Amino acid sequence: MDLEFQKFNLKEGDNLVIKVDIDGLDEDQVSKKLKDLAEDEFVHYVKSKGHGVFVTYSGIDFQILRLQENDKLAVYVNLDLVAENQQTEYLKLIDEKLEELNGRYVVIPIHNNSVRVRVTNENNEENV
Secondary structure: OOEEEOOOOOOOOOEEEEEEOOOOOOHHHHHHHHHHHHOOHHHHHHHHOOOEEEEEEOOEEEOOOOOOOOOOEEEEEEOOOOOHHHHHHHHHHHHHHOHHHOOOEEEEEEEOOEEOOOEEOOOOOEEO
16 A cells, blocks of 8 residues: 555554555545555554554654653644645644644644744744
8 A cells, every 4th residue: 555654663652653655646546545544454453452543644744653741743744735825724634633632743834845934922923
């Protein structure tokens, strides 16, 4: 299925990240590939052992798997293939997919291999 596994030697509390290559696929092919993955015996085995399974795909990159008490997961999101008028919605979708991490993550947009980060304070004033 053109999968890239990031780590196999899972310890207690570890999650498995599965990266699926969806480049060049249409929406129906992507849906089928992700559905097949959700039904995969290995994925069910990993879940049965108490590990979380995060499925990501081309353009989204997870940097760490094990979160200590005060750690946050850095999620790099490549926006090069997303139309400019859809980027905000795309980032919201990723936020929804990660909500089980209870805010213990930071989404970092990438455009042309460059990080695009803005910091706003409580008054919505931007600092770049």
